[in-house]
Amino acid sequence: MINRRTFFKSLAGAMSLAAAPLRASGRLNIGVGTFSYHNLSIDEMIVQLSALRIKEIEMSRGEFMLFSKPDAGIFRATREKLDRALIRCVSYYTATVKDEEDVERALRFAKLLGAGNVTGDATGTVLARIDQRFTQEGITFGIHNHFFKGERFPYESPEDVWNALSKLSRTVGATADVGQFASCGYDPVEALRKLAPRLRLVHLKDIQAAHAEVNVLLGRGISKIPEVMRELRRQNFAGLIAVEYEKEGPVEEDMKQQVEFARRLAG
Numbered sequence: 001m002i003n004r005r006t007f008f009k010s011l012a013g014a015m016s017l018a019a020a021p022l023r024a025s026g027r028l029n030i031g032v033g034t035f036s037y038h039n040l041s042i043d044e045m046i047v048q049l050s051a052l053r054i055k056e057i058e059m060s061r062g063e064f065m066l067f068s069k070p071d072a073g074i075f076r077a078t079r080e081k082l083d084r085a086l087i088r089c090v091s092y093y094t095a096t097v098k099d100e101e102d103v104e105r106a107l108r109f110a111k112l113l114g115a116g117n118v119t120g121d122a123t124g125t126v127l128a129r130i131d132q133r134f135t136q137e138g139i140t141f142g143i144h145n146h147f148f149k150g151e152r153f154p155y156e157s158p159e160d161v162w163n164a165l166s167k168l169s170r171t172v173g174a175t176a177d178v179g180q181f182a183s184c185g186y187d188p189v190e191a192l193r194k195l196a197p198r199l200r201l202v203h204l205k206d207i208q209a210a211h212a213e214v215n216v217l218l219g220r221g222i223s224k225i226p227e228v229m230r231e232l233r234r235q236n237f238a239g240l241i242a243v244e245y246e247k248e249g250p251v252e253e254d255m256k257q258q259v260e261f262a263r264r265l266a267g
Helices: 006-019 042-051 072-084 100-113 124-137 158-165 178-183 188-198 225-234 252-264
Strands: 029-033 056-059 088-096 117-121 140-144 172-177 199-204 240-243
Touching: 029 252, 042 072, 042 252, 056 240, 072 088, 072 100, 088 100, 088 240, 100 117, 100 124, 117 199, 124 140, 124 172, 140 158, 140 199, 158 172, 158 188, 172 178, 172 188, 178 188, 178 199, 188 199, 188 225, 199 225, 225 252, 240 252
Parallel strands: 029 056, 029 240, 056 088, 088 117, 117 140, 140 172, 172 199, 199 240
Antiparallel strands: none
16 A cells, blocks of 8 residues: 555545534435446436435446446436436445546546545555545545455455555545345444444445345345444434345335335434
8 A cells, every 4th residue: 555645644634524424413314326226227217216205326327337438428418317306416336446547437427426425445556546536536435345255355344344444544434335244244233333433325225144145125134224224323324325225127116115114214
């Protein structure tokens, strides 16, 4: 990892108040991770989001991720449609950021969407470079934890994420996927407690069983969703809690049920 120069350290300190989520005094902020609607067109997805009265999203559809080599045009066109629907994209999910070019593309695409946060993963010097460049641009980055069957991912446990964060400025925080923590065999409530000082976003997802990633409706799996929501209320967490559902086929009715369930727990 390269050392951050004094300039970046001082600037990161000045950013920390702006970068950290404002503390809420009321209900938790329920939104949607748009991968949930990956089988729909953008227009069809916006219809569903509007019907659910969703005002904030994380853009996490595959055609926007860096590995898909998206063109800037898709970001501009989608931003226009979201603006017309009065839906704000607060975060952009990139998947893995592999090199300097990816860092710059992630920043550019986030700006085109109007997002103040990017979610993804990176390691080593690339993660250090993210810290530098995102600090310069005034955009935060959330490290995303994940489960991959038969493969060791760099960020599986809350300790994996925290160990990386401890070496970086507050520009970089955590996007905690409670379902992925459960898939990896970790207690999602304890994970949220561990990561609370640097928590940027939460992916609200329920999983059928550990060491797999079969999604189920919120409250029906092992992700301890009611306890997760109580912990977030205890923290006065004001960032986006994005309902995320990884399932093939129609999901419209399932998402309606899940958003309603999350809102009932939101305070």
